[in-house]
Amino acid sequence: MSGHGDPVPMMARKGGALTGEAHVPGDKSISHRSLILGAMAVGETRITGLLEGQDVLDTAKAMRAFGAEVTRDDDGTWHVHGVGTGGFAEPEDVIDCGNSGTGVRLIMGAMATTPITVTFTGDASLRSRPMARVTDPLALFGCRSVGRAGGRLPMTLVGAAEPLPVRYTVPVPSAQVKSAVLLAGLNAPGQTVVIEAEATRDHTERMLAGFGAEITTEVTDEGRVITLTGQPELVPQTITVPRDPSSAAFPVCAALITEGSDVLVPNIGLNPTRAGLFETLIEMGADLTYENPREEGGEPVADLRARYSPDMKGVEVPPARAASMIDEYPILSVVAANAEGPTVMRGVKELRVKESDRIAAMADGLRACGVEVEDGPDWWIVHGRGMGGVKGGATCATHLDHRIAMSFLCLGLSTQEPVGVDDGGPIATSFPIFEGLMRDLGAEIERG
Numbered sequence: 001m002s003g004h005g006d007p008v009p010m011m012a013r014k015g016g017a018l019t020g021e022a023h024v025p026g027d028k029s030i031s032h033r034s035l036i037l038g039a040m041a042v043g044e045t046r047i048t049g050l051l052e053g054q055d056v057l058d059t060a061k062a063m064r065a066f067g068a069e070v071t072r073d074d075d076g077t078w079h080v081h082g083v084g085t086g087g088f089a090e091p092e093d094v095i096d097c098g099n100s101g102t103g104v105r106l107i108m109g110a111m112a113t114t115p116i117t118v119t120f121t122g123d124a125s126l127r128s129r130p131m132a133r134v135t136d137p138l139a140l141f142g143c144r145s146v147g148r149a150g151g152r153l154p155m156t157l158v159g160a161a162e163p164l165p166v167r168y169t170v171p172v173p174s175a176q177v178k179s180a181v182l183l184a185g186l187n188a189p190g191q192t193v194v195i196e197a198e199a200t201r202d203h204t205e206r207m208l209a210g211f212g213a214e215i216t217t218e219v220t221d222e223g224r225v226i227t228l229t230g231q232p233e234l235v236p237q238t239i240t241v242p243r244d245p246s247s248a249a250f251p252v253c254a255a256l257i258t259e260g261s262d263v264l265v266p267n268i269g270l271n272p273t274r275a276g277l278f279e280t281l282i283e284m285g286a287d288l289t290y291e292n293p294r295e296e297g298g299e300p301v302a303d304l305r306a307r308y309s310p311d312m313k314g315v316e317v318p319p320a321r322a323a324s325m326i327d328e329y330p331i332l333s334v335v336a337a338n339a340e341g342p343t344v345m346r347g348v349k350e351l352r353v354k355e356s357d358r359i360a361a362m363a364d365g366l367r368a369c370g371v372e373v374e375d376g377p378d379w380w381i382v383h384g385r386g387m388g389g390v391k392g393g394a395t396c397a398t399h400l401d402h403r404i405a406m407s408f409l410c411l412g413l414s415t416q417e418p419v420g421v422d423d424g425g426p427i428a429t430s431f432p433i434f435e436g437l438m439r440d441l442g443a444e445i446e447r448g
């Protein structure tokens with residue numbers, strides 16, 4: 001969906017305690033990859049627990065356009081009949097990835113070494129985001145591209161007819177770029193090598209190994225050196241998608257800042273490349289525990305229990321942890337506003353090129369709610385006002401960004417006056433059941 005319906009204003013206010021269980025949806029990163037790798041395998045991949053948010057539905061639609069058969073049973077099981085590595089057909093129409101940077105960048109990688117021509121677009125947020133970070137390395141395989149000024153969508157890619165394997169050092173910490181290169185490497189002969197200085201989420205590597213590709217990761221002085229042998233026959237899989245830690249972050253943080261709360265968030269994927277927020281919250285003094293830790297489908301999983309934590313303190317978040325919590329800084333800033341003292345977040349310039357400029361969006365809204373925020377190109381500091389010390393009383397702009405919308409609604413559960421958002425519509429991209437789930441816990445969140 002490249003458009004976006006009418007804005008959905010929403011509002012949250014302080015009410016009673018949040019209690020009960022929060023069953024958050026499937027992991028967005030793993031959901032996209034399940035569909036794309038399923039489409040590149042030969043035969044039928046079955047997926048349960050797939051996130052049925054708009055971002056992932058757009059990827060499912062794209063995989064159909066490339067020739068894969070993608071269906072859903074009434075019980076929520078998805079089936080992907082893949083066309084094999086290099087088997088993508090040329091789509092008849094533009095591929096519209098809606099709001100999803102992960103969708104568009106991974107799909108660009110997946111088609112870049114097949115000789116087809118594909119035009120990509122997305123919504124206003126996605127059309128403003130940088131794509132050269134992906135098309136530059138894809139050009140090394142022999143994939144050509146032309147787009148709008150600044151490497152923006154809409155953009156047309158012409159996949160390489162005779163791809164070359166690539167050795168590429170990712171210049172920014174980005175799992176999307178790393179994954180695009182690896183997916184392109186699938187249909188190139190020989191070995192494609194991706195080097196990342198900072199570890200980013202490793203779902204692509206884990207899942208490629210699961211689908212039968214030969215892939216190794218070595219930790220060296222340069223960073224993580226990932227070597228993929230091209231042109232494998234990917235073997236279809238049965239995948240259970242763990243629940244998304246980035247979605248769990250919202251009920252967890254809401255419970256920490258809402259008096260009397262005790263919330264259990266079961267079955268959360270706790271891959272160490274994703275769990276930085278929870279580590280940070282514990283350092284701040286959050287009453288947050290991992291119950292029943294176990295392994296499921298190659299990913300570490302636990303149940304998270306979060307209880308109201310009135311005495312949290314601001315911390316300095318180590319920049320080395322940024323990649324493992326990159327999507328969680330907006331909600332961390334909401335907790336930080338309710339902690340004592342400053343929370344310092346450095347090494348986070350990637351936040352400026354997400355679905356919105358997340359530092360600017362959060363800083364503006366927090367300031368409007370009475371919180372002092374300092375910010376620079378790759379850092380920001382939130383000066384906490386102590387639990388319940390935030391005034392609120394503002395309507396915050398969400399800039400087509402689901403995580404900004406959910407963060408301000410969680411803030412409103414703790415503030416002296418209600419907090420509104422101008423548009424909660426984008427929440428459906430990643431967490432379509434957010435509103436109902438939060439209300440079931442006891443949150444006072446309403447439309448209008």
Ligand code: S3P
Nearest residue numbers: 029102173174175176177326327
């Ligand atoms: C993702 C990678 C991250 C993250 C995004 C999902 C992925 O983006 O912000 O929500 O699934 O690979 P970057 O690669 O831009 O850091």
